[in-house]
Amino acid sequence: MERRNTKQLILDEALELFSVSGYDGVTVKDIADAVGIKDSSLYKHFKSKQEIYDSLLEEMDARFAETVSMYRLPQGEIKRVAAEYGRNDLVWLKQACEAIFLFFLKDPKASRFRKMLMIEQYKNSNAAKTFQNWFIDSAMHFQTELFSEMIAQGFFRKGPADIIALQFYAPFYLILCQYDTMPEKEGDAVMLLMRHIEQFAIVYQIRNGVVK
Structure with missing residues (x-):
């Protein structure tokens, strides 16, 4: 459960940072700092910043589909x-x-x-x-x-x-x-x-x- 929560927190904090500074304006270290973990810990959940970005796209597809269904x-x-x-x-x-x-x-x-x-x-x-x-x-x-x-x-x-x-x-x-x-x-x-x-x-x- 803790692992899953940390992964979601990474996505949430990354989205917040991306929405303010853009994708190129945010580093993996920025995301890790926002979550309160080390860079090495973040890489246990995502291989790269691009994978975080791709996961956000998948999450948004799912949220929109859920809204349409609701x-x-x-x-x-x-x-x-x-x-x-x-x-x-x-x-x-x-x-x-x-x-x-x-x-x-x-x-x-x-x-x-x-x-x-x-x-x-x-x-x-x-x-x-x-x-x-x-x-x-x-x-x-x-x-x-x-x-x-x-x-x-x-x-x-x-x-x-x-x-x-x-x-x-x-x-x-x-x-x-x-x-x-x-x-x-x-x-x-x-x-x-x-x-x-x-x-x-x-x-x-x-x-x-x-x-x-």
Whole structure:
């Protein structure tokens, strides 16, 4: 148990340091000092700083998957996912978007992970690829496929799915960045996000054969 706790503490302290100074700005000694152990002890748990970084990526993948599962967001084959999104009402969509938004805004590890990547993306090609994949490519790819299928199934009005995805996701990410350093204004951030989703639904959603 002690060994496992020490390993987790190394990851936690490394993430905190990376989120402030970036990957290249932190040494193994810095991490060991933050944990309160010797460098040699740290190497019993991780072979290198890169392995710590890779473990943080795996941990974030798991935490995000856990959040998606907790809020029962549709997963799997895109036709079934689109059908589930189409059947659910606007209240459900707003709750789902709020859950994901607050995960990246408030979850201590998710927030630090995002800040780490934002700092490091201009200096470290691996961090740049991770940032691009997590916060741009994966999100846009999924939403483009989702909206394309929702158009095909008659839940959305016709239009270029990639542009519809951009119109949905860009404000989401902009609001996240806008309120990133203002935790006391979380309520304002969520309210603005909800207004965005309501307007998006008015423009694109079809209910009972009618564009809302």
